[in-house]
Amino acid sequence: xxxxxxxxxxxxxxxxxxxxxxxxxxxxxxxxxxxxxxxxxxxxxxxxxxxxxxxxxxxxxxxxxxxxxxxxxxxxxxxxxxxxxxxxxxxxxxxxxxxxxxxxxxxxxxxxxxxxxxxxxxxxxxxxxxxxxxxxxxxxxxxxxxxxxxxxxxxxxxxxxxxxxxxxxxxxxxxxxxxxxxxxxxxxxxxxxxxxxxxxxxxxxxxxxxxxxxxxxxxxxxxxxxxxxxxxxxxxxxxxxxxxxx
Numbered sequence: 001x002x003x004x005x006x007x008x009x010x011x012x013x014x015x016x017x018x019x020x021x022x023x024x025x026x027x028x029x030x031x032x033x034x035x036x037x038x039x040x041x042x043x044x045x046x047x048x049x050x051x052x053x054x055x056x057x058x059x060x061x062x063x064x065x066x067x068x069x070x071x072x073x074x075x076x077x078x079x080x081x082x083x084x085x086x087x088x089x090x091x092x093x094x095x096x097x098x099x100x101x102x103x104x105x106x107x108x109x110x111x112x113x114x115x116x117x118x119x120x121x122x123x124x125x126x127x128x129x130x131x132x133x134x135x136x137x138x139x140x141x142x143x144x145x146x147x148x149x150x151x152x153x154x155x156x157x158x159x160x161x162x163x164x165x166x167x168x169x170x171x172x173x174x175x176x177x178x179x180x181x182x183x184x185x186x187x188x189x190x191x192x193x194x195x196x197x198x199x200x201x202x203x204x205x206x207x208x209x210x211x212x213x214x215x216x217x218x219x220x221x222x223x224x225x226x227x228x229x230x231x232x233x234x235x236x237x238x239x240x241x242x243x244x245x246x
Contacts (some may be wrong), residue, residue, distance in 0.1 A: 038220070056159045065100065073195060082170060098169065100155065107122070163181065
């Protein structure tokens with residue numbers, strides 16, 4: 001059947017391939033809650049971006065992982081940090097979350113295993129291992145960072161590597177799972193207000209979280225002994241905070 005159409009295309013329709021001007025690089029400005037942490041510690045965000053970019057790293061920040069959009073009810077939405085922040089959207093079970101486990105996409109051969117691998121590769125999620133130096137998360141699964149009492153999270157992650165993550169309970173049971181791959185650029189600082197971002201109100205009928213994330217403060221303070229604050233980027237210990245990307 002021959003079909004004719006004249007109108008706007010949608011995002012999956014093909015378009016003509018032709019030379020176009022390179023768009024300018026987008027610069028993401030830090031929101032006031034994250035910026036307040038940098039200012040309290042007298043740190044320049046741009047210097048941190050350069051520090052991360054030279055090591056193929058990025059910085060992930062979540063203000064309050066207990067919050068999610070009011071309409072997002074496909075996963076647990078009564079969330080609590082043991083002894084800390086909680087956000088309740090309805091009656092029923094309350095799920096404790098104590099860490100964020102991060103996965104990276106590794107190209108691992110499939111049928112045949114390591115001894116007799118078949119041609120080709122496939123991506124499998126593996127606990128994050130390309131970054132060393134995140135603050136420890138005692139008792140949490142491999143590739144995890146702890147959730148602070150205020151619900152916040154901060155983690156160094158490998159740049160240009162597909163990533164996914166999930167919050168886990170103190171007994172290491174997954175609670176809320178991210179079902180997409182996300183990729184960061186070198187030096188990027190990406191912050192969100194909650195585990196699944198709030199559009200208008202969260203599951204408790206409250207606006208998006210606006211607390212300065214204390215997990216970010218703890219992570220930045222742990223950088224204080226690195227050459228960034230004394231001898232610049234070129235000398236000193238650069239292996240403690242490192243990433244390798246295939």
